């Protein structure tokens with residue numbers, strides 16, 4: 001079994017999601033949750049972007065960047081000023097990292113930089129070498145790697161390594177790659193690197209392939225995966241942390257990857273990021289959507305009562321959710337409701353139950369289905385106390 005490093009980039013790429021702005025204290029709250037999840041690398045922000053972001057990275061470095069804590073990473077474009085600011089922001093961390101980003105695709109060279117390939121090679125060399133004088137741990141990201149000429153990309157990454165980078169990130173910046181293409185790219189770079197160099201995935205979800213591409217990249221030899229909680233990020237976002245983590249864990253038999261993540265904190269982290277980003281998690285989102293462990297059909301409910309493995313591949317408790325949900329509806333009988341009420345540690349006499357059952361039917365008939373929290377609200381409304 002091979003270990004994999006998870007680099008959570010919610011506080012950097014996640015913040016690039018349209019409409020998201022995390023204040024420094026909010027970033028610290030998210031970082032604290034990531035620590036509870038035992039995330040080994042936290043990319044905390046883009047230092048030169050604003051004083052707020054610089055302060056947030058510095059605060060996280062001070063509060064959480066202790067010796068046995070996570071690596072705290074700060075992003076910089078391949079310019080000296082960006083790099084200085086990034087290095088300064090993570091200086092209080094015992095294990096600070098600067099990530100130097102430089103586009104390598106011809107599209108970026110021609111339209112963004114107006115520079116030749118030789119000029120880009122020179123910039124990679126100079127900026128990484130400079131970064132290395134300010135910070136021991138340097139990650140080099142070849143922006144738009146998946147649309148770059150593979151031989152040129154290989155050359156630039158080798159230059160970055162020679163100048164001191166120890167992690168090479170291969171971003172699918174525009175979410176363009178397919179799983180096999182991405183795996184081929186990762187494998188090619190891994191094959192052209194010293195074995196001590198970490199190759200990292202960074203996949204965007206424009207075609208809905210970010211998680212698949214990340215998993216293919218890992219299978220092809222990447223040993224770091226850059227992911228965000230709830231999959232938030234630039235445009236439609238990045239590979240979702242909880243999906244990558246739970247895929248690797250649930251199918252460890254297949255991936256053969258060793259993960260030391262505390263998955264029990266996933267739901268809490270997801271809820272916090274949902275609240276602070278104001279990006280609502282879809283009901284049918286894998287792992288953290290509210291329907292992830294809810295079963296509605298009678299056939300499935302019957303199977304689950306007999307044995308959970310009939311229709312469930314993960315334990316809800318593994319991500320910090322209490323039990324799977326039974327969906328009660330207007331067709332639910334008195335017995336199902338009675339059972340449910342008893343499971344809340346509540347007893348009602350016949351007369352009380354009759355009255356409550358009528359109220360339940362009334363609410364249920366107006367809704368598509370009734371959730372546990374709806375039922376708990378109704379119970380409370382009727383003046384009963386539950387132990388739940």
Ligand code: MN
Nearest residue numbers: 013171173234
């Ligand atoms: Mn990105």
